[in-house]
Amino acid sequence: CFCRSLVCSLLFACTPPELSEKNAAAGINLDLQNPLVRKLYDFRDERKVDSLLNYLDDADPTLRYLAALSFASIPDSGAISQVAGLLGDEVEDVRIAAAFALGQIGKAACEKPLIDAFMADDPMSEHQRFNAIVLEAVGKCGSLASLRNIATVTTYKPADTLLLEGQCRAVYRYGLRDSILPVATQLMISYVANERIPVPARLMAAHYLARSKNVRPDSAQAKEIAAGFVRARNSPEVRMALATALGKSQTEPAFAMLSKVIASEQDWRVKCNIINALSIFEYDTVRALVTPFITHKNQHISLAAAEFFIRNGQVKDGDYYWRITRDHPDMPMATQIALFRASNKLLSVRNQPESKFYVIDRIKALYQQAGNPYDRAACLNALAEFGWNYRWIHDKGYTDPHPAVKTAATEALKSIAELSNFYSIFGENARTVRRDLYYYFREAIAGGDVGMIVASSEGLQAEALNYKSYRDTARIGILKESLAKLKLPRDVEAYMALDKTLAFFEERPAPLKPVIPNNHPIDWEEMKKFSARSTVTIATGKGPIVLELYPLWAPGSVANLLRLANSGFFNGKNFHRVVSNHVIQGGCPRGDGYGALDYSIRTEIGLVWLDGAGYLGMAS
Structure with missing residues (x-):
């Protein structure tokens, strides 16, 4: 799949969430033509912490808002006390920005001011938005x-x-930090099983169950999660997460649910997760459930089924996987390769x-x-x-x-170097290999x-x-000569990998990430060419993709995207990485994810939650 071109247009799109009439009523006006507003964005882009701190007590709520929100992108623990001071600001949106930023800073010192700021006395429910931000x-x-x-x-109602x-x-954020309590897990399970709980809350509860490493539902909990799966009939995103959660419960109710719905599920995204979730269960039974989907017309499902056997296949079936390709010669190339890979992994030269x-x-x-x-x-x-x-891999690749x-x-050679049984595989030839x-x-x-360079640097550190x-x-x-030839910031990944390998050989501590001087400021002249509601269209071989831009959250990234699009940079670029239900990556000038330009952009975080399909980001 190829990205043919990006075309900038002036079609109207929705404004970003959280920028409502309430902001204007509070005196917050994120006008990108305002020199002071631009100055605050520039301070954030340049990581000028002291300059931003000076605006936390400015008379203009817009500038207080921007200064506070900037620390979501610059998680500087030295700013905690001053940002926390805005939790009592008279303007709620400023309070929200401060609470959000403290969460992004993420230090233990942020906890008490956040708890103290929670507005428990809210009989008219006027501060739910602020309280929700504080909770997260x-x-x-x-x-x-x-x-x-x-x-x-116990006081929160479905409304x-x-x-x-x-x-x-x-609770989800706690789970990502491996902070788990049984009472929290049970609450999330009860929520996913309750149709009266709003879908956005059920979705986050489902992701907690799916992504928290130490959550392993027992038999009774698996029954509740299965009920939640059925009740989420109109919410495939919830079902996707719950399928993964069931795959963490090695119980009969979990298997019963997954084996029942794998055939009837109509959403390909959910079906892929069901296939992956079956990995934990008894192979002989699961094999019969997964194999029919190898020939599914949807390539995501077909590949998921084939890759299942790379991860979970057994030696006794090593001669079986490749034979499926012989019986179905028209299946997608990626699926064929995956099946041959499974067989190559399991077949024995001796037997x-x-x-x-x-x-x-x-x-x-x-x-x-x-x-x-x-x-x-x-x-x-x-x-x-x-x-x-x-x-052969070396000579051809x-x-x-x-x-x-x-x-x-x-990378393939690195994987061979890192084999735990390297010496038993190569025997008396191991030294030569x-x-x-x-x-x-x-x-x-x-x-x-x-x-x-990245893969080879890691390969040279193979422990065995x-x-x-x-x-x-x-x-x-020789390694130092190669390091000296790399250009920063363009080659930063290769530089870091090779520098780490040099430290490994010289037996010194792993080096810190190189400091990249500020470069490539926000192009405000480029931004003048477009309105706050401009869109970008990616023309692909599969049809157009229309992107809504968020210039108020990420002006540097938006300006960079627009400049590159108008220069024709994206024309003909590949989507070089597609991981079902996770990510699609493209735009790399090399086509492998390691290409870059001779400048860098900074992380820009705004009050928008990237927890749905279709969000586009740029590597910073």
Whole structure:
């Protein structure tokens, strides 16, 4: 799939959430033509903390609002006390900005002022929005005692939409910090099972159950989650998360629900999550449930089913997976490669040599046939499941014309170097293979390709191979020469990876991230060309994608996007990474995610929650 072009237009779109008439009534006016407003955005962009602090007590609520909100993007713990002072501001939107920023700073010192600011005495429900922000902020920084208090509130009613969502966001944020209490988990389970709870709150409760590492629902809880799945018939996003949550419960009710709905579920996103959720259950039963979806017409479902067997396949079926491709020669290339990979991983040269080498030959043939570089990259990863393919991976991958394939080849070699059973696989030849991989990694680093440098740098740190024994002044000098040739900020990822490897060889502490001087200021002249409601259209081979812009939250990113689009930078760029139900990435000048320009942009965080489908961000 290719991004053909980006076209800027002046179509009207919705304004960002949270920018309502209430802001204007409070005297908050985020007018991008106002020099003072621009100055505050510039201070944030330049990370001028002292300058922002000076505006926290400004008479103009707009400037107080912007100054406070800036610390959501600059999590400076030195600003906590002054930002906390705005929790009592006369303008609620300023209070909200301060609470949100304290949550983003996320230090324990933020907890008490946030709790003190919560407006429990709100009989007319006038401050629910503020209280909801406070609850989530506490979830980002608070103690287990506060989690218990939040999870045992009994006064919130189904009509209290904002408070319920804030409560669920708080518990969810605790979960992401691995702060778990049974009472909080049970509350989230009761919410997902209750149709009267607003969908936004149920969605956050479902994500808590899905994403909190230490939450493992028992049999009774799995029944409640299953009931919530059924009751979320009009909310596929909730079902997606609940399917994942059921996949964390190795209980009969969880399996009963997943095995029942895998065939009937109509939303491909949910079906993919159901397939993945079945990994925890007994293989022989699950195999029969998942296999039919390998030939599904939806490529996401087909690939999810094939990749299931890469992760969960068993040796006894090693000769089975590749045979599915023989019976269905028209299935998508990505699915075929995944099935061959599963077989290559599990087939034994000793016990099934004919099938093993047939599979390897087929993967090599697919590589030669593939016109798509991402299919070739997938073939190299499939070949790496049998470490003895390392020379072929090097010879073909390192000479491929596409950067994504070169990077994949190096990553494949790194995965071989990191094998825990490296010496048992290669036996008496292990020393030779170890040496070959070392020279392949060094070749990649000396070549200057940034994607290859990242993977090779990590490969040189493979614990079992002890490449420190290879170190000498000349060899370390080669790495230092390559490091000196990298340009910042363009090559920052490669620089950090290689610098870390040098520290590894020299037995010194891991280096800090290099300080990038401020560069590429917000282009206000570019912003003048467009209104606050301008949109951008991405023209793709599958149809147009229309983007709403958020210039009031992220003027630097918006200006950068517009400038690049108007220059034709995005024309012909690939969507180089697609992970179902997670992310689509594109716009990389190399096509592998390691490409960059000779400048950087800063993180810009506003009062908008990126918890739905279709949000676009730019790497900072």
